[in-house]
Amino acid sequence: MSRINEYLEEDVGFGDITSDTLLSDESGSARIRADEECVLAGLEEAIEVFKELGVNTFPMARDGDRIAKGEDILVLEGPLKKILLGERLALNFLMRMSGVASATQSIVRECRKQNSQIIIAATRKTTPGFRYFEKKAVTLGGGDPHRFRLDDAILIKDNHLRVVGSITQAISKAKKVSFSKKIEVEVETVEQAVEAAKAGADIVMLDNMRPEQVEVAYLAVKKLNERALVEVSGGITPEKAPIFAKNADILSLGWITHSVRSMHFNLEITSVKPANSEPG
Secondary structure (H helix, E strand, O other), X not given: OOHHHHHHHHHHOOOOHHHHHHOOOOEEEEEEEEOOOEEOOOHHHHXXXXXXXXXXXXXXXOOOOEEOOOOEEEEEEEEHHHHHHHHHHHHHHHHHHHHHHHHHHHHHHHHOOOOOOOEEEOOOOOOOOOHHHHHHHHHHOOOEOOOOOOOOOEEEOHHHHHHHOOHHHHHHHHHHHOOOOOEEEEEOOHHHHHHHHHHOOOEEEEEOOOHHHHHHHXXXXXXXXXXXXXXXEXXXXXXXXXXXHOOOOEEEOOHXXXXXXXXXXXXXXXXXXXXXXXXX
């Protein structure tokens, strides 16, 4: 069963008792419209929802487009029961994913005023079962998805260090096991950042540091290894992001997937063809 079908099953249950009670076999058309300006994301998924239900779809825009308030993004034709059956799921995709994409684009734009090369990345702080779509939305907004799963890269965090003992030991062990994965180390002090750089970390993540600490750590890491990337993370909001952008290669924000506001869309039926009416 596809993910779209699983989501439909979750929403529909044994059937739409409201539409089954009030409608028969009417067909017609509908449109989905943006209620506010945004970066469009989730249109491909909305189309897939209606295709699964046998509804004809006519997209008026593409994912990644900047959409104006009041703009039509999708026209639908087919059985009205089926259009109403897929309405909520399609709108949920559009609302959530467009919210993530819009917030990402805004943060990228503001941070690149400070650092034209900065990468804005997501984290694994995502909605269970919906990570693929949230990270896709980050990409549509001009950001980087970062790790999708634990097997994508080695990220040594504080709890690993409590078990292993030291940053140097942890990086040494990681290098013996994997030559094809990047090794990233989360650090909380300038001294730890220096140790990670000396031990050969590919990426040094500065976690929950103040801007002045970030600057010192960034310069220290780059002095030791220009090729090492410096990632800044930990409680970064859209307001704080530009402050950190000058002294970072990457800013990772859980905010763009766990605290973003959804955008608003609506579906409106625009024509009704009565059941059993003659063609023409």
